[in-house]
Amino acid sequence: MSRTTDVIVVGSGLGGLMAALAAARQGREVRIISEGTGCLAIGTGCVDLLGYAPDGASVEDPWAAMAELAPAHPYSLLGAEKVREGLDALTETTARHGLVLRPASRDGKPRNTRVPTIMGTLKPTYLMPDTFEPDDLGKAKRVLVASVMGFRDCRPALVIDQLRRYPDWANKEYFPCLIPTPFDDAHRALNALDLARAAERPGGSEWLIGSLKERAEGCDLVLMPPICGRHAGSPLARELREALGCPVVEMLSIPPGVGGLRIRDALMRELAALGVELVENANVIGAGVAEGKCLSLDISSTGRNYATKARAYVLATGGILGGGVLLEPGRAIERVFGLDLALPADVAEWTEPEIFGSQAVSKVGVRVDDKLRPLDANGALALENVFFAGRSLGAHDPAVEKSGYGVALATGWQAGLAAAELAAAAHNTGEAATGGEQ
């Protein structure tokens, strides 16, 4: 594994996969180093761009709202056009594998939609599978809320109670229903993925259609958990809609959310076709750095340490939860290069009393320039062949803004392009950017 490659991407969440895709599409040789599979595999399958403005106001047009963000926000650093490039790259790729993602639009302008979750809440999001018809949600008068016996995560009665709290949803007529389970003897509590897989087995679509057909009669909308197949391009949702003669919307689920796995599926297939190398279960614990360049990454995996090299690096290592950012008493540091991350000296200021408010600690992350290269504490370029993407970046708060996937895919895509360009330049000058090719 000492072999030098063009671009190493650390992390295989949405940011990492988009970076790898961008670099591979540029013809670069790409290696993904990944500890765990990243949260895309358990996500909902919808892509948030910007759901709430910094003042907490609900955002209808994320593109317009982007202009109001702080200058250090990743979207501000890139600018809307570059964000759009990443978004287009994602939708074009998933569509190639049968999964069409698209935003709702009003007056010809794309906008956010508030999509129901299996908890009966509404969540603003931007891209949705094309089986979602956002207009159907508003127009519907008689709504069947379906779930499956033995599936504890989604309770129709709870969903209905909760949805009624929203003015737009208060005056609909609701019909709760539990369809029979496709499993004879389950020893565990079923999750949405179990059911989505069951629906893809022989007899699965008959089970779904047969159980819902009668119950959906007279309804103009069916809300159900995301169980219409686990694969990108599964035809089940469309078949179901046709058979029932009314719109069917898969509510967003807690993990495993199934939809994210469909996106991951499409991206992984694309990356495999491009020959991207995936090194799994490898933990990047440090780096060799000299004269403002990363020379190698130190990997630790199952009792062995080794170094791996590339001409350019993309770090999509995640935030505090993902392990890219380490919190220590009195300070926060970026894990691989030990970059000092700005946080108030007084720990009491890291958080605020409102638990669902925007916490200072959730905005901690790597500060970067407009090419996504890391900056040091004085704002000077720290490393010239390293690019950061996704949740490891500071100055945004995905939990509050609902911007997680948007930032990940936009910064991932641009970081991948920048790394590819740098690696290509190193190739052309015949010099390995990492100091010594074999």
Add this chain to the structure above:
Amino acid sequence: MSVRVSPDKCIACTTCVVHCPVARVTPKFLGPRMIGPAYERFRLLGLAEDESLTYCANCKNCDITCPQGVPVSSINMLARAEHCKKHGTSMRDWVLAHGELQAKLLQLIPAALKNFGMLNPVTRKVLDMFGIDKRAPLPAFAPKTFRQMARKVEQPSLPRKVVFFPGCFVDVYDPQTGLDMIWAFNRAGYEVITPEKFGCCGLPMIANGFWQDSRRQAKRNLAEIARWRDQGIPVVTGCPSCALTFRQDLPEFFPDLVEKHGAGVLEDAQDFLLDCVDRGELELEDKAPGDLSLIYHAPCHLRAQGNGLPGLKLLQRLKGVSARNADAGCCGISGSYGFKKEKYDIAQEVGSELFHVVRESGADFATSECGTCRVQIQHGSGKKALHPVSILRARLEGRRPA
């Protein structure tokens, strides 16, 4: 057992649940998150074991995919050992865990007779009643063990040396792969030492709950590895499961032994050979006539090692060879798991996607580093499966692999 793994690193994100091949095919299994870290909290309170613990195949996809670094499979194997200590183990599991010992006991019986004795329909029926599925692809004993054959190989005297850890599968059932390995290392300028002292890595014993037996193996193997390591001679293996056992399981389960003897790292033979190529020690002149297309299966225990897929890379360096990664998940066998009567159907269903990809590939051969993966692929897809180094040898010798 003195070792316990803390379950509290688990944040219940369900990533392991998504990627567990057994949970995918049967709802009778609680799934990695529940049977691993979640149930561990009940175990720590002394509550009874959950019956579905035996469904864990120890394939390690939970460990591979966990974003928090929780050793889920280790929690399961420790729990299994504890359970077996209290409630005993079955005769069937003993047989499956001690293949090497049985081979030793039977070594004076000619292979043909042994195989007739073991693999004839009557015995298979008895074994089936005993819990080893009659449809399972039990491998046949080789006429001579690899180590018996290795002694007779006339190696050139070479200044550089490696020590080869064959693993039971190569030693007992598949000596040809071991001989191909010797050939390849000789070709790269390394004399291959195959010590008599090495025994089974202990993984089948760990997976079947025979903790003390596994510890005994570890003691012996670690002492032997230390001897060669101290002389600066690298120890390599072509078997990913053996390598992973030394890298991950032994330090986790028997930290005192690892402290005493030092880490018993086995290097991946394919990675070593690839490095030989990069250093100019091994020339990959593909002399075979005609092109060869291969469908490659990455063993889960190789993916768990965090070193990529060097065996595939090695094959892809050969000019006339096109090797494609099947990328279709676990083959289902997990050592002895897929031989068990109550697991056979699960194992076949786990592997069904891979079998499909292999069959549809139109490739000349399937290839994979792991011996039991190869057995399972052949059984499930009908396509002959070879070790990458066997294919490497055939190409460099200018012939078709066989």
